[in-house]
Amino acid sequence: MTDLLTSAQMRAIEQAAFDSGEVTGAELMERAGQGVVDAVFEVFPKLQDSRPVALVLCGPGNNGGDGFVIARLLSERGWRTECYLYGDPARLPPDAKANHDRWAGMGTVVPFGDWRFSLRWGYGDAEETPSLIVDALFGTGLTRPLADDLDKALRELDTRFPEGTVRRVAVDAPSGLCMDSGRPIDPDHDGELPSRQDLTISFHRLKRGHVLANGPEWCGQVRVADIGLDQGALRLARERLREDLSDMAALAKPDIYFLRKGGEEYPIAHKYDYGHALVLSGGPGRSGAARLAARAALRVGAGLVSVAAPGTAMAECAAHLTSVMLRRCNGASDLGVLLEDDRLNALCLGPGLGLGAATRDMVVTALGSRRRCVLDADALTSFADQPPTLFAHLHSKVVLTPHTGEFARLFPDIWERLSRQPERGPAYSRIEAAQEAAARAGCTVLLKGPDSVIAEPGGRALVHAASYDRAAPWLATAGSGDVLAGMITGLLARGFWPVRAVESATWMHVEAARSFGPGLIAEDLPEALPGVLSSLGA
Ligand SMILES: NC(=O)C1=CN([C@@H]2O[C@H](COP(=O)(O)OP(=O)(O)OC[C@H]3O[C@@H](n4cnc5c(N)ncnc54)[C@H](O)[C@@H]3O)[C@@H](O)[C@H]2O)[C@@H](O)CC1
Numbered sequence: 201m202t203d204l205l206t207s208a209q210m211r212a213i214e215q216a217a218f219d220s221g222e223v224t225g226a227e228l229m230e231r232a233g234q235g236v237v238d239a240v241f242e243v244f245p246k247l248q249d250s251r252p253v254a255l256v257l258c259g260p261g262n263n264g265g266d267g268f269v270i271a272r273l274l275s276e277r278g279w280r281t282e283c284y285l286y287g288d289p290a291r292l293p294p295d296a297k298a299n300h301d302r303w304a305g306m307g308t309v310v311p312f313g314d315w316r317f318s319l320r321w322g323y324g325d326a327e328e329t330p331s332l333i334v335d336a337l338f339g340t341g342l343t344r345p346l347a348d349d350l351d352k353a354l355r356e357l358d359t360r361f362p363e364g365t366v367r368r369v370a371v372d373a374p375s376g377l378c379m380d381s382g383r384p385i386d387p388d389h390d391g392e393l394p395s396r397q398d399l400t401i402s403f404h405r406l407k408r409g410h411v412l413a414n415g416p417e418w419c420g421q422v423r424v425a426d427i428g429l430d431q432g433a434l435r436l437a438r439e440r441l442r443e444d445l446s447d448m449a450a451l452a453k454p455d456i457y458f459l460r461k462g463g464e465e466y467p468i469a470h471k472y473d474y475g476h477a478l479v480l481s482g483g484p485g486r487s488g489a490a491r492l493a494a495r496a497a498l499r500v501g502a503g504l505v506s507v508a509a510p511g512t513a514m515a516e517c518a519a520h521l522t523s524v525m526l527r528r529c530n531g532a533s534d535l536g537v538l539l540e541d542d543r544l545n546a547l548c549l550g551p552g553l554g555l556g557a558a559t560r561d562m563v564v565t566a567l568g569s570r571r572r573c574v575l576d577a578d579a580l581t582s583f584a585d586q587p588p589t590l591f592a593h594l595h596s597k598v599v600l601t602p603h604t605g606e607f608a609r610l611f612p613d614i615w616e617r618l619s620r621q622p623e624r625g626p627a628y629s630r631i632e633a634a635q636e637a638a639a640r641a642g643c644t645v646l647l648k649g650p651d652s653v654i655a656e657p658g659g660r661a662l663v664h665a666a667s668y669d670r671a672a673p674w675l676a677t678a679g680s681g682d683v684l685a686g687m688i689t690g691l692l693a694r695g696f697w698p699v700r701a702v703e704s705a706t707w708m709h710v711e712a713a714r715s716f717g718p719g720l721i722a723e724d725l726p727e728a729l730p731g732v733l734s735s736l737g738a
């Protein structure tokens with residue numbers, strides 16, 4: 201269950217389910233509301249014992265409809281609930297209208313013009329202070345910034361009940377967040393939404409916006425409520441929609457089957473069965489990055505790993521390497537000679553390699569050998585003034601691993617589009633940016649970040665989200681990118697297809713950091729890999 205949906209895909213799935221006749225919009229809305237209430241009390245059990253006062257902010261569409269269901273269900277649990285409606289009740293879509301009317305028979309609906317938070321809420325009478333505020337204003341239907349008056353009212357409310365004094369829960373999306381990109385549609389406030397949620401409940405699947413860009417920051421925690429779309433009719437719907445769904449993005453996960461070594465199918469393996477990775481090193485005083493990458497390649501299971509270093513750095517490397525072998529390489533022509541050994545099947549160029557023509561020449565030689573190859577760091581930045589020269593040599597067995605700065609240098613136009621403050625939704629996302637870059641480069645691109653995106657030309661994208669329960673803040677340490685490049689190279693040497701190598705490596709990289717915890721430095725990452733591999737059953 202790792203698909204990441206766009207709003208359009210979610211709508212298409214719902215529509216197909218309606219068309220099949222097995223479920224109605226009203227039923228889905230009821231399940232959505234129930235899913236929110238269940239998740240709220242599961243995640244915040246202490247709410248059961250707190251003041252049972254809730255404020256539900258409903259919007260003009262089906263997200264608002266979910267809000268009315270939630271108000272009713274809370275009220276049935278004994279909560280004093282008040283609904284605030286932003287919109288005209290007469291113009292609500294049918295299911296939302298039905299739930300509005302049902303709620304209006306049970307409790308109050310305060311129209312937006314009468315939202316007087318400053319008078320009604322929070323002054324004097326503590327009994328009146330809500331312990332839960334539900335944001336059911338906008339979900340997947342958000343297409344433009346919140347209107348000024350609404351934005352202002354929400355900011356007032358946020359100030360009145362600061363973080364920690366009340367639980368804030370968003371239905372499907374924090375209002376104002378674009379669910380296709382995770383970017384606030386909020387040009388007037390520099391992307392600062394009115395409130396940060398404690399919990400966001402998505403329906404059926406996570407949407408892209410829950411994990412991309414600023415999504416995790418505004419969502420708080422996320423839960424996915426099952427609204428029963430997986431059964432019966434949906435299978436049929438999926439078949440009908442196969443074309444639309446084939447490019448659905450997914451969350452990255454490790455490839456356990458291929459990570460295993462040996463086993464029944466291959467009981468006795470030779471080290472050359474797992475490849476020989478070659479990592480190029482920079483000169484004296486700069487070989488640490490390559491050595492880190494090489495150790496990671498070996499730990500992730502490459503059969504053999506060599507570092508190729510300039511003559512001047514041989515002594516330094518020799519003093520630090522044991523199981524990793526060492527070869528002399530003074531530039532592109534030496535590399536060409538080394539690559540006459542066709543057992544060297546995966547190359548890593550970039551970490552600590554140095555900027556300039558010598559690096560460019562080695563990259564061109566490496567790419568000309570048609571080996572599986574990871575290009576990182578200096579191997580990318582050396583082409584900052586001439587990205588097309590690099591693109592002309594790339595091929596399908598190459599992986600580029602830029603962080604955002606390197607990405608911006610190689611793909612300045614794509615980066616510009618991604619950095620522009622969005623004024624409309626759906627906004628351009630990191631998934632689209634990585635896909636466009638992969639298509640241009642003709643190889644797999646890993647756009648690194650807490651929301652790493654992996655894209656191959658013409659393929660569907662994968663997202664590795666180091667957020668929520670997989671956050672790994674200690675990974676922001678010097679050399680951790682070198683280790684990742686080495687891990688990918690090691691898996692390429694083992695025979696992984698590029699996109700699968702990157703998918704497994706990004707996941708295990710974060711897992712290694714999480715298993716080590718505070719105080720992590722890059723050297724610890726390769727050493728944590730055995731534990732990660734065994735926890736996966738590899
Ligand atoms: N379609 C369904 O059957 C289901 C939908 N569900 C809910 O429905 C939501 C999607 O509903 P909708 O498509 O009605 O969309 P929303 O309720 O998110 O938005 C409502 C409408 O507001 C308008 N709008 C967009 N941005 C605006 C802005 N800044 N200011 C004012 N108006 C704006 C748009 O025209 C949009 O159609 C989901 O997020 C989910 O909460 C759930 O009930 C599950 C089932």
Ligand SMILES: [K+]
Binds near residue numbers: 338370371
């Ligand atoms: K919402």
